[in-house]
Amino acid sequence: MNLKQRIIDLSSTMTVSGYESRAHAALREQLGGIFDEITTDAVGSVICTRRCGRAGAPKILIDAHIDEIGMMVTEILDGGFLRVLNLGGIDTRIMPAAEVCIYGEETIYGVVASTPPHLQKADEAKTLKPITELLIDTGYSRDKLEQIVSLGTPVGFVPRYTELLGGKITGKGFDNKSCAAIAAEAIASVERGALAGDVTLLLAVQEETTMLGGTTGAAGIDPDYALVTDVTFGETPDTKKGDAFPLGGGVVISLSAVTDRRLTARTVELAKEKGIGYSRSVEPTGTGTDANATQLTNCGIPTVVVSLPLRYMHTYHEMLSLDDAEALRALIAAFICDSRIAEDFAR
Amino acid sequence: MNELKRIDLLRALCAEFGPSGCEGNVADFIEGQLRGVCETRRDRMGNVIAHLPGEGPRVMLSAHMDEVGMMITDIDDKGYLRFANVGSIDARVLCGRAVTVGNEQNQISGVIGAKAIHLQSADERKKATAVSAMYIDIGASSREEAEKYVDLGDFAAFASEFVEFGEDGQRLRGKAIDDRWGCAVAIETLRALAGKPLAVDLYAVFSVHEEMGKSGARVAAYAIRPDAAIVLEATAIADLPDTAAAAKVGEMGKGGLLSFVDKGTVYDAGLIDFALETARRADIPVQLKRYSAGTNDSAQINRAADGARAMALSAPTRYIHSGSCVADARDFDAICALLQAMLTEWKD
Incomplete structure (x- = not known):
């Protein structure tokens, strides 16, 4: 499948952190053709395995969290308005007048209320309301709304995707379903016989809230070594050097105190060998990804983090470069086929 | 160009790219929709002026084409x-x-x-x-x-999709509902009245630059010299649960809003009475705007040349001046019905 379409299809699914199981059927449908086996674990992570066909081969884990930031309903008000709580870090600057999907008995549409300039008090425009004070307008009467929505109903952003100049696309859910889609395409893009081991793609739940799925998933799979793929900050005029990485420059490989430096060095070499563009991200205190957990799972799992630069993270117009997506696909494909890494990191 | 009706017309109007100073695409679309309905012309400012001749006082409808x-x-x-x-x-x-x-x-x-x-x-x-x-x-x-x-x-x-949502799909969300709504109401009204005996000499102005300071409607009014003007707008209603009851302007789906006063105009009492009386007689829902906020083209038309009586008939709208204006389809029908009844039965 076309990489762009794979990214958009997967990112469009509703996987609000904690509610990922609602997307199980869609994930199986979208990814079923690629893997030999798709199972779910006790906490709802989706475990997709493709075997190399050799007995006793090492187990390679590719972790991509599947959840996205979102909200849940906390109150249903007269006039068909809802109040919500955030699940994961939502930027309240993007909320007024935003479009949302409310995933109740049926999926309904809502608009986050905003106050027009004509009706504002002095200086009101400089302030931001906390998310718990925002109102979502559903256009229903309260009675009808209560038949569709209940407290705890998940709420997400409306999936809308646009292609911009230079092969860049924007939309919701690229953190981290773009990486999940790219990893699936990487696994699909190589011959079974070329795999250096049995490859498991862990679509981990709750990275945005509790890091639960990365922890339990890696423990259950118990791989020989792992590559965690997640988004990182794309460079924009308001980011500082070192915090963010250019779009179009390829992947970002993390140099961290809590990931495996040997495996990281081998991954950098692999990128060089294959002519894949990369930047290096220096993250002494941790990676802000599932890798923090993966590395310490069971008896310890050597882990490398490879990221996709993403502008405007945690908004509904996250932006990525399809060139970078292809670079990430190529690097993951090379990683899972690399027999030298498999030899060195097999238990 | 296909003739689009009602909400399809509004959706297509909202989709046009037309910030103040760049209204040409909206103007082309409107002239296309009025082809065969009545005569239209473009003035030197870029306003579209449509004319449906009739016997009676000169009445000017005014809706602005520009968006923020x-x-x-x-x-x-x-x-x-x-x-x-x-x-x-x-x-x-x-x-x-x-x-x-x-x-x-x-x-x-x-x-x-x-x-x-x-x-x-x-x-x-x-x-x-x-x-x-x-x-x-x-x-x-x-x-x-x-x-x-x-x-x-x-x-x-x-960049904002037009969405019909809520109970029975009656709520309409989109950019530029302020004031492509008024443009759609005026187009539907001209179509409904074309070929029928009219109690007024009817002009409809689709104006430029309202969001910048109302210069378009002012020059159009100067050229037309109307006896009376009806401004068709989308107005903020402040009906949210966290708004003080005293600041609420009106309700969604309960008909068009008639203004008594806002920050630019004290509206003509005689026209308001005529509108209320017509609504009562024809059983058309209408609301009185209960709060004074904002302003519109009335302030300019009111004082253009030697002056014109002015009335505003507005759509109750939430979240205006954003990509997510929200209005109600039932109000579209109520406003069109009231306006057409007034123009048919006009009493000076």
Whole structure:
């Protein structure tokens, strides 16, 4: 499948952190053709395995969290308005007048209320309301709304995707379903016989809230070594050097105190060998990804983090470069086929 | 051009790119929709003036074609566009939003950047980002690449799908409902009255620059010299659960809003009485605007040349001047019915 379409299809699914199981059927449908086996674990992570066909081969884990930031309903008000709580870090600057999907008995549409300039008090425009004070307008009467929505109903952003100049696309859910889609395409893009081991793609739940799925998933799979793929900050005029990485420059490989430096060095070499563009991200205190957990799972799992630069993270117009997506696909494909890494990191 | 009706007409009007100063595409669309209905002309300001001749006083309908938007003020080395607002927009409905950038000939997609929440300081997370600190990202990687598509002085507008939602799909969400709503009402009214005996000599002005200070309607009124004007608008209603009851303007789905007074106009009492009486007789829902806020083209038409009586009939609208204006389809029908009844039975 076309990489762009794979990214958009997967990112469009509703996987609000904690509610990922609602997307199980869609994930199986979208990814079923690629893997030999798709199972779910006790906490709802989706475990997709493709075997190399050799007995006793090492187990390679590719972790991509599947959840996205979102909200849940906390109150249903007269006039068909809802109040919500955030699940994961939502930027309240993007909320007024935003479009949302409310995933109740049926999926309904809502608009986050905003106050027009004509009706504002002095200086009101400089302030931001906390998310718990925002109102979502559903256009229903309260009675009808209560038949569709209940407290705890998940709420997400409306999936809308646009292609911009230079092969860049924007939309919701690229953190981290773009990486999940790219990893699936990487696994699909190589011959079974070329795999250096049995490859498991862990679509981990709750990275945005509790890091639960990365922890339990890696423990259950118990791989020989792992590559965690997640988004990182794309460079924009308001980011500082070192915090963010250019779009179009390829992947970002993390140099961290809590990931495996040997495996990281081998991954950098692999990128060089294959002519894949990369930047290096220096993250002494941790990676802000599932890798923090993966590395310490069971008896310890050597882990490398490879990221996709993403502008405007945690908004509904996250932006990525399809060139970078292809670079990430190529690097993951090379990683899972690399027999030298498999030899060195097999238990 | 296909003749579009009612909500389909409104949807198509809202889709046109037309910030103040760049209304040409909206004007072309409106003239296309009125072909065969009545005579139209474009004045030197860019207003579209439609005329349906009749025996009686000269009545001018006025709806503005322009929408709030932005203008490109700078293109930086990396291809990001800086901008200033055209019309009044709360910076809080800009950050992170999708926009269309361009002019009457060409448009391109972009996004207003929003630094990731992880990289914001505690202080930044609490404060709205100022427009002067924002930029539009069109995906260009250099000034040279951006300049192939965008020039200084080009415009931007919200990129926003028109959505029918809520109970029975009656709620309408989109950009530019202020005031393509009024344009749609005027088009439907001209169509409904064409070929019928009229109690008025009817003009409809589709005006430019309302969001900038109402200059379009003023010059059109100067040329037409109406005896009376009815301004068709979309007005903010402040009916949210957290708004004080005293500040609520009206309700959704309960008919058009008649204004007594706002920040620019004290409306003609005789016209308001006539509207109320007509609504009562024809059993058409209508509401009185219960709060004085904002202003519209009435203030300009009222005082153009030697003056004209003015009335405003507005759609109750939530979240105006954002990419998500919300109005109600039932109000569209109520406003069209009341306006057509008034023009048919006009009493001077």
